[in-house]
Amino acid sequence: MSLTREAIVEKLKQIVGSERVITDEKVLQKNSIDRFRKYADIHGIFTLPLPAAVVKLANTQQVSDVLAFLNKNHINCVPRTGSSATEGGLETVVANSVVLDGSELNQVINIDIENMQATAQCGVALEVLENKLRAKGYTTGHSPQSKPLAQMGGLVATRSIGQFSTLYGAIEDMVVGLEAVFPDGTVTRIKNVPRRAAGPDIRHVIIGNEGALCYITEVTVKIFKYMPENNLFYGYILDNMKTGFDILREVMVEGYRPSIARLYDAEDGSQHFTHFADGQCVLIFMAEGAKEIARATGNGIETIVARHPECKKVDSKLIETWFNNLNWGPDKVAAERVQIMKTKNMGFTTEVSGDWRSINKIYESVIHRIRNEFPHADDITMLGGHSSHSYINGTNMYFVYDYNVVDCSPQEEIDKYHNPLNKIIVEETIKLGGSMVHHHGIGKHRVHWTKDEHGSAYYILKALKEVYDPNGIMNIGTIYPIES
Ligand SMILES: Cc1cc2nc3c(=O)[nH]c(=O)nc-3n(C[C@H](O)[C@H](O)[C@H](O)COP(=O)(O)OP(=O)(O)OC[C@H]3O[C@@H](n4cnc5c(N)ncnc54)[C@H](O)[C@@H]3O)c2cc1C
Secondary structure (H helix, E strand, C coil), X not given: CCCCHHHHHHHHHHHXXXXXXXCCHHHHHHCCCCHHHHHHXXXXXXXXXXXXXXXXXXXXXXXXXXXXXXXXXXXXXXEECCCCCCCCCCCCCCCCCEEEECCCCCCEEEEECCCCEEEEEXXXXXXXXXXXXXXXXXXXXXXXXXXXXXXXXXXXXXXXXXCCHHHXXXXXXXXXEEEEECCCCCEEEECCCCCCCCCCCCHHHHCCCCCCCCEEEEEEEXXXXXXXXXXXXXXXXXXXXXXXXXXXXXXXXXCCCCCEEEEXXXXXXXXXXXXXXXXCEXXXXXXXXXXXXXXXXXXXXXXXXXXXXXXXXXXXXXXXXHHCCCCCCHHHHHHHHHHHHXXXXXXXXXXXXXXXXXXXXXXXXXXXXXXXXXXXXXXXXXXXXXXXXXXCCEEEEEEEEEEEXXXXXXXXXXXHHHHHHHHHHHHHHHHCCCEECCCCCCHHHHHHCECCHHHHHHHHHHHHHHHHCCCCCECCCCCCCCEC
């Protein structure tokens, strides 16, 4: 027989101490959603089952003890660290779940300069680790826009990617070793070694699991020398995305690795670069690293762009100013809430990727279909996108859409605007050979997966759950029906 809500809370208090088990209703409400439901949050309407408790974990042993208890009693849990998730990964439709809050596991354990790696507990905010490293002349190279909010556990669990990814890669390229706790309470430690080649890489059962397979308690990442004095900035305006994609491709194919390589369309560009975009697309690069490398990268970029005389160079100071205001902390989140209340205007993003041949087609088809087929296209106030992570064989496209909510309850907002817009993006991308890669975790995007390659990622996760989480206690997010 399943335990009552009261019995769950009581037992949790015995395991971790009463002061670590939070049952305040307001806290539970906030913990039933993430920023996927920001409209609902702002209006204080919480329709999902409230968790039985939020447990503030103090150490790995507590994580293990709590998970073993939940597993034995088939109680669902939602792992959480920084709460900056935007894709529904912090939601569950299961009643009486327990939120496992790792934000107090917040010690930087080791900064190992000789081996160029840093170890931190899951609740260390990336900004805290990064600032400690910078003070010593090093960097993680990881810089998602949510750097002040997101914590190491969540970053690894969502396969996060940062703004300097074209040089440093995404979190999966940075993680060296990990500690994680599996549902039966087993603590697994994956060593910090430069390479392993004995079969499939065990790190990848943990990286990107979105709290569906195990609880990440500790992370070791590579570190790099921090040399901001060598940073070089380049910005250009151009009149179409195709030329921009061609330039990004040439830069990558010729072997240059700028840390920032971004291409904005006119709509998105005008939001960030009002003062110079002038209704055009914007192309941005940053070269960094050792002086000679930064210079060579910068010179290579300038040579490549010069082959496209339609690109007009802008003052590099303008790009540097943009660079200095990249991140979102609590102040911007609060300002956004006020703005949404006032205007009923909300912005969301969805990220996809495609190879060089298909990316411009994906971009054009998505924009065309939304403009022409989305039934509430008149309510859209901004529709555009940018490419921000480039690879040797292709790049990403980050669709950005703002709409005014008209005649809607918070749930209807999701059904009327949010999900149909995502559906178009996903359908069009898959049709043209691209992939969903939403770096915030794939969460809600499962709603639009088909039973092809994309759907199969869901089936792989389900299959892994049979091995690692046979009682199904780890949250798999809000699973929507898979369309055939
Ligand atoms: C303004 C803004 C900008 C953003 N920009 C970026 C960006 O540039 N790049 C990017 O990648 N993301 C970005 N995000 C998304 C978000 O910051 C990332 O997904 C981040 O990795 C989440 O970290 P977190 O600590 O806040 O995790 P949470 O929000 O707490 O959790 C995220 C997911 O990970 C799981 N999880 C959390 N902790 C653990 C754990 N210890 N063990 C197992 N599973 C766990 C949760 O169950 C959930 O599914 C942005 C978000 C916001 C609000």
